[in-house]
Amino acid sequence: MARIELKSLEHRYASSRKGKSSFAIEDLNIIWEDGTANALLGPSGCGKTTILNIISGLIKPTGGEVLFDGVEVNNRATRNRHIAQVFQFPVVYDTMSVMDNLAFPLRNRGHDEKEVQSRTGEIMELLDLNKLADMKAERLNPAEKQIVSLGRGIVRKDTVAVLLDEPLTVIDPVLKLDLRRKLRLVQRELKLTMIYVTHDQHEALTFADHVTIMKDGAVVQSDTPEGLFLKPSTPFVGYFIGSPGMNMIPCENNSAGLEVTGSPLFIPKSIGGKTDNLEGSIELGIRPEFVETSIKELPDWNRFEIRSLDHAGAYQILTLESGSIRIKSRVEDHFVSKEGDPVWVNFPTDKTNLYANGKLVTP
Amino acid sequence: MRQRPWLFLLPTLILMSISAFVPLMAVINYSLHTIFAGSTPEYVGLQNYTDVMGDPQFRGALRRQLTFSLIVLLIEIPIGVGIALCLPRKGPTVGLSLVLLGIPLLIPYNVVGIVWRLFTQSDIGVIPRVLSMFGYKYNVSLDASDAFMTILLVDVWHWTPLVVLLAYAGLQAIPQTFYQAAEVDGASTWKTFRYVTLPKLRSVLTLGLLIRFMDSFKVYSEPLLLTGGGPGNATTFMSLFVARKAEAYELGYAGASSIIYLYVVIVMSYILFQFINRPPEGKRA
Amino acid sequence: MRKRSITLTIYFLLLFVPIYWMVITSLKTDVEILQSFTLFPQQITFENYKEIFTSEVWRSSFFNSITYVLLNVVMTLAAAIPAAYAFSRWNFRGDHHLFFWLLTNRMAPAAVFMVPFTELYYMLNIYDTHFAVALAHCLFNLPLTIWILEGFMSGIPKEIDETAFVDGYRFPQFFRTIFLPLIAPGIGVGAFFCFTFSWVELILAKAITLTEAKPVVVTLTVGIGAEGVKWGLLASAGVLTIIPGILVVYFVRNYMAKGFALGRV
Numbered sequence: 001m002a003r004i005e006l007k008s009l010e011h012r013y014a015s016s017r018k019g020k021s022s023f024a025i026e027d028l029n030i031i032w033e034d035g036t037a038n039a040l041l042g043p044s045g046c047g048k049t050t051i052l053n054i055i056s057g058l059i060k061p062t063g064g065e066v067l068f069d070g071v072e073v074n075n076r077a078t079r080n081r082h083i084a085q086v087f088q089f090p091v092v093y094d095t096m097s098v099m100d101n102l103a104f105p106l107r108n109r110g111h112d113e114k115e116v117q118s119r120t121g122e123i124m125e126l127l128d129l130n131k132l133a134d135m136k137a138e139r140l141n142p143a144e145k146q147i148v149s150l151g152r153g154i155v156r157k158d159t160v161a162v163l164l165d166e167p168l169t170v171i172d173p174v175l176k177l178d179l180r181r182k183l184r185l186v187q188r189e190l191k192l193t194m195i196y197v198t199h200d201q202h203e204a205l206t207f208a209d210h211v212t213i214m215k216d217g218a219v220v221q222s223d224t225p226e227g228l229f230l231k232p233s234t235p236f237v238g239y240f241i242g243s244p245g246m247n248m249i250p251c252e253n254n255s256a257g258l259e260v261t262g263s264p265l266f267i268p269k270s271i272g273g274k275t276d277n278l279e280g281s282i283e284l285g286i287r288p289e290f291v292e293t294s295i296k297e298l299p300d301w302n303r304f305e306i307r308s309l310d311h312a313g314a315y316q317i318l319t320l321e322s323g324s325i326r327i328k329s330r331v332e333d334h335f336v337s338k339e340g341d342p343v344w345v346n347f348p349t350d351k352t353n354l355y356a357n358g359k360l361v362t363p
Numbered sequence: 364m365r366q367r368p369w370l371f372l373l374p375t376l377i378l379m380s381i382s383a384f385v386p387l388m389a390v391i392n393y394s395l396h397t398i399f400a401g402s403t404p405e406y407v408g409l410q411n412y413t414d415v416m417g418d419p420q421f422r423g424a425l426r427r428q429l430t431f432s433l434i435v436l437l438i439e440i441p442i443g444v445g446i447a448l449c450l451p452r453k454g455p456t457v458g459l460s461l462v463l464l465g466i467p468l469l470i471p472y473n474v475v476g477i478v479w480r481l482f483t484q485s486d487i488g489v490i491p492r493v494l495s496m497f498g499y500k501y502n503v504s505l506d507a508s509d510a511f512m513t514i515l516l517v518d519v520w521h522w523t524p525l526v527v528l529l530a531y532a533g534l535q536a537i538p539q540t541f542y543q544a545a546e547v548d549g550a551s552t553w554k555t556f557r558y559v560t561l562p563k564l565r566s567v568l569t570l571g572l573l574i575r576f577m578d579s580f581k582v583y584s585e586p587l588l589l590t591g592g593g594p595g596n597a598t599t600f601m602s603l604f605v606a607r608k609a610e611a612y613e614l615g616y617a618g619a620s621s622i623i624y625l626y627v628v629i630v631m632s633y634i635l636f637q638f639i640n641r642p643p644e645g646k647r648a
Numbered sequence: 649m650r651k652r653s654i655t656l657t658i659y660f661l662l663l664f665v666p667i668y669w670m671v672i673t674s675l676k677t678d679v680e681i682l683q684s685f686t687l688f689p690q691q692i693t694f695e696n697y698k699e700i701f702t703s704e705v706w707r708s709s710f711f712n713s714i715t716y717v718l719l720n721v722v723m724t725l726a727a728a729i730p731a732a733y734a735f736s737r738w739n740f741r742g743d744h745h746l747f748f749w750l751l752t753n754r755m756a757p758a759a760v761f762m763v764p765f766t767e768l769y770y771m772l773n774i775y776d777t778h779f780a781v782a783l784a785h786c787l788f789n790l791p792l793t794i795w796i797l798e799g800f801m802s803g804i805p806k807e808i809d810e811t812a813f814v815d816g817y818r819f820p821q822f823f824r825t826i827f828l829p830l831i832a833p834g835i836g837v838g839a840f841f842c843f844t845f846s847w848v849e850l851i852l853a854k855a856i857t858l859t860e861a862k863p864v865v866v867t868l869t870v871g872i873g874a875e876g877v878k879w880g881l882l883a884s885a886g887v888l889t890i891i892p893g894i895l896v897v898y899f900v901r902n903y904m905a906k907g908f909a910l911g912r913v
Contacts, residue, residue, distance in 0.1 A: 091544040108549040371734035374727035382787040389764035449652040469893030474886040606759040621760035
């Protein structure tokens, strides 16, 4: 396994219109440490698959460097990079058995048959494929095919990293959890460097120790799942992570604190915190999970009205309104209320984030 | 609602009954009679069939036809696939290549015959001249194997583009990711071909195989124009054989041989189809 | 990459040598053709082409061919499109059998049907008409076109039909404005094959025409006979028969490329 680094990576697509070219990725810098479970998260089309293909060598970047353990590999052919890649649509060699599928990468490189047998045996054991060993690959269901794809990736001992490109896309929801668990297990057992690309935040946050969020070809934030959850660096990350996403409230700075545009709400200095030097457009961000909601009126708390309630089993999501401001708040299942009721809301200082001009203000 | 499908099929059914069903019944009818010009047909039951099957001329034509068809397949399918692999996949050259490939297919069969006759005639042809430079005396009208080989060559020249087009369509349908995975797995060019390309081409190749097999049975104009079916019987294939009998107004015989001919084509096509295209065993849920 | 281009170039060259030969033969004088062997005409002459263009027989032959071929394309598509839709969208009793029977007709060697056709058309009083040939060619064009179209149509999810009906489209409207544009590449491919097979077919065309609808393919067989062959004339007629084909392919090439790219031949 290795440490993978992208330095000033840039890639643009050839375009059909003369003169204009579109950058898929510009000045990208990311480091993935050896043996870590990582996710590359972002909306569709932000360049994630391109990055994977650049790392594995299927695409040559128009600029920048790709480094494995500090060594530049830009000019190394795919087969010499020892990368394993699991694609979105399961790829197996239909005419071969499961065992032969797993043996394929080893046999291609000339390993002797005894070694091939023992290694594929190990991997089949690890991935629980023994029962399917002799079955023709075309007969497997998509989830099994993806496991075999993964197996082909890790069967080589010199694999540098495993790249997964939205591998659960075509898998039945029922089987997704099982597959995710297997991926995690394999990563931990073999201490693989894994890069898991997805647009599904749930997949990313449950799989990875470290998540990089991308948008429009650039890194927005790179952090642990808790970091992303508690301290999103931009409103985009706030919306994208969490279900429902972070509430964003536009405000204006005045000497006593923050005034909320379009609403009678007022955030006193004690809550808003260090707002003195803030200039430009200001937003207050707080996650529905952290919004404190009370039926009883409490001093310094702001009044909202309930617009709607959504029951989600163990909890409820309230949509609250004050003037032209709408926020969501998460409350317990037994919170009794109905549409139109007034509630009083507080934003705890330690869980409230302030954003100036789209960037998190750090104390 | 139940009637809707049949309504949609009505035009087809009408056209096909006139073009296919009725004539077929007529042919079957002929096959059961002896017919002489000018006199009334006489019902003879299956007599014609036994006559035909026992006729060495018929059996010879059938044998020649099967040999021809088999060789044609063995040559055209591999070359067709090979060329398809060389064709560009995207870009402006694609349209151009398709047009170029389509041209031999658009030449009326007898023009094909004429052109190749030009090529192979002893007195004015290119091929005899070129071959004589290598010391080979080529004569398409006198030498049986020359004639057979020539007709083969003409068919290959004429029809390989069709195989190319079909194989090309099949190749286009293979998703890139399979090739990417093979690259990642370190597979050689040959292995990629064997384990990715070939399996995925199977249905298209079956199609090509069947079409070429069926169509090769129809070869008519080329031997007619190039060799007249000769020398002797060397290039008298089934279609030519039956057409001659029909022209000679031996309709009973022609009818019976036609039905046998048709039957052979259908049965062999069916067998080929089953053999090549084994249905995949059930997929796991 | 290099290997590919070389192989392709060689292949295309081989493919075109006979055609090149035919073209130059059409431009040579008869004398030159018979007496000498040249790779390029010593004397370029348009005499042969002139003869064809001024000849009533040749002109009407070309006209006849184009007429019945176009007629056939229209007839075939008109029948094949609804039929393919029926096969693609609905399961009904006997559908597989019917489909298979249709395909077997494609296998039918024309020689088998020569005589019955002649007699039948004579009886129906359509002998020696363009309509007759167009009809006869349906024998093999219709099954093939239905097959091709069915393939393309099956590639279009049924949900699209259903959504349209839920949205309030009446069937003809839906078919015209939504469905047909989606299968346009399929229609292009089908039309191409119809045109091709009908244009080149000889046996049936010869059997059921005499003078009124005599197609160019038949006129071409004249001139190969006892008095010696007028190669120049035949070559130029040959060249002329290829041209409509080239034009058709050229115009549908983008549909073809798209149709092939969709992988549903």
